[in-house]
Amino acid sequence: MKPIEILLVEDNPGDVRLTIEAFSECLTPTNIHDVEDGVVALDFLYKKAPYENVPTPDLILLDLNLPKKNGKDVLEVIKSDDFLKSIPVIVLTTSTADFDINKCYDLSANCFISKPIDYESFMEVIKSIERYWLKLTILPSRIT
DSSP states (O other): OOOEEEEEEOOOHHHHHHHHHHHHTSSSOEEEEEESSHHHHHHHHTTOTTOTTOOOOSEEEEOSSOSSSOHHHHHHHHHTOTTTTTSOEEEEESOOOHHHHHHHHHTTOSEEEEOOSSHHHHHHHHHHHIIIIIIISOOGGGOO
């Protein structure tokens, strides 16, 4: 089985480490590609230098509070692009603000999850993502 390619757009190194560690404990094989800001995320998605040879992600985990270009702006670009819009985007952020939640769904986010603060709850969130998005759901990129 080919690993699921996940683009993690996250500027907090601790959250990056925690997410990679959590996915390493999942049974579904994954390759996590992490970028630290919205501009680099779009460079990755559009395969601009130095990302010419990266795979197109099967799933995107997107933080909202990013430097250079925030997560809502990145989401808007992804969901308005005919090539990228079918990639599921899970907004995974610390925000619980109604405005952020509504805006992300208005921009066609596939899911909005507020990051738990404690380790065990965060691990459960990642396991839930694995169960739903990597096992139950048929990702568009996996249709042959």
